[in-house]
Amino acid sequence: MDQPPPRSPSVADVALKAGVSKATAARVLGGYGTVSDRVRDAVTAAARALDYRPNELARSMTTGRSGTIGVVVGDIENPFFSLAVRGITDVARQAGFTVILINSGEDVASEKAAVRTLLAKRVDGLIVSPSKESDVEHLQEAARSGRPLALLDRGSEALDVDTVIADDRYAAEGVTRRLLSLGHRRIAYLTACDTPDHLFRTPADINTGSVRRRIEGFLGVCRQEGLKDMERWVHVGAVTPDDTRRIVTAMLQAGERPTAIIASDSVIGLEVFKASRTIGLAIPSDLSLVSFHDADWTSVTSPPVTVVRQPVYQLGETAARLLVERLNGEGAKSRRVILQTEVVERASVAEAPA
Known part of the structure; x- marks a missing residue:
């Protein structure tokens, strides 16, 4: 006949071994109330010797906290x-x-x-x-x-x-101004955020606030510099590496390809880096790349990637x-x-x- 599984030590077991009342043991094990250092040490030693594990459900019912x-x-x-x-x-x-x-x-x-x-x-x-x-x-x-x-x-x-x-809008504004100062006018912004038809029209299409603020900063600076219709350079739907690779490949093989890409996160940035290599474009002479998030890989590639380091x-x-x-x-x-x-x-x- 199968033996029943061994019973887990209880508060009462700890109290008995420590030579204190169950209420005192419960105070020590639950971390509430006041006891002497001698009693606390005795209860703690008994709990360790018995391999006592607290019943979290019971403790939450007592304290009102689950921890x-x-x-x-x-x-x-x-x-x-x-x-x-x-x-x-x-x-x-x-x-x-x-x-x-x-x-x-x-x-x-x-x-x-x-x-x-x-x-x-x-x-x-x-x-x-x-x-x-x-x-x-x-x-x-x-x-x-x-x-x-x-x-x-x-x-x-x-x-x-x-x-x-984070101050996403300010960061995107700074990156965009930097690219514009270097003569870039065909600047693409690529994000995993998506729309039902996979087309971007307005920042209101973007439900993720951090990304929406970046796109608003990007478009705002472009407008200040007199660039029109820059919404067409915002690409959405880079959800998976395969999606990103497909979108980037189409962008870079188009008749009017971007000269710079801003990747909305480092996962997208990595796929942009790899796709450009596959196509045969050199970074940065053919394509400039900036990525949000200072992931480990960005500093060890050749060339290392300019990033927006977020806190x-x-x-x-x-x-x-x-x-x-x-x-x-x-x-x-x-x-x-x-x-x-x-x-x-x-x-x-x-x-x-x-």
């Missing part, structure tokens, strides 16, 4: 989000919280399901990078539930919550810090933090070819 923070990002394979999540987890761990991470794939339906799952798991707060800023009712409901919410990298006018973003780790770190402050009862009004970017000049940008 967890839910995080929803668009694409965890993108180095941008990986680094931002590192910033979040470092701050959360120092504050005594565990992070539960869910990837939305930049799909709003998946994001809604992720938020529902995290709320059902009774997370203490949420950090979300919204995939579609015009569809945030689920985030409004989460905020109304009483759980603190912070937005990462992408804000929303419809949500009065703590928000941490990615600090974005995650700041969002987590604001959320922890909320959980600790600090802060009354919602806060909007804008972090500065930096253009790192390397060797992928040159004067426009004659």
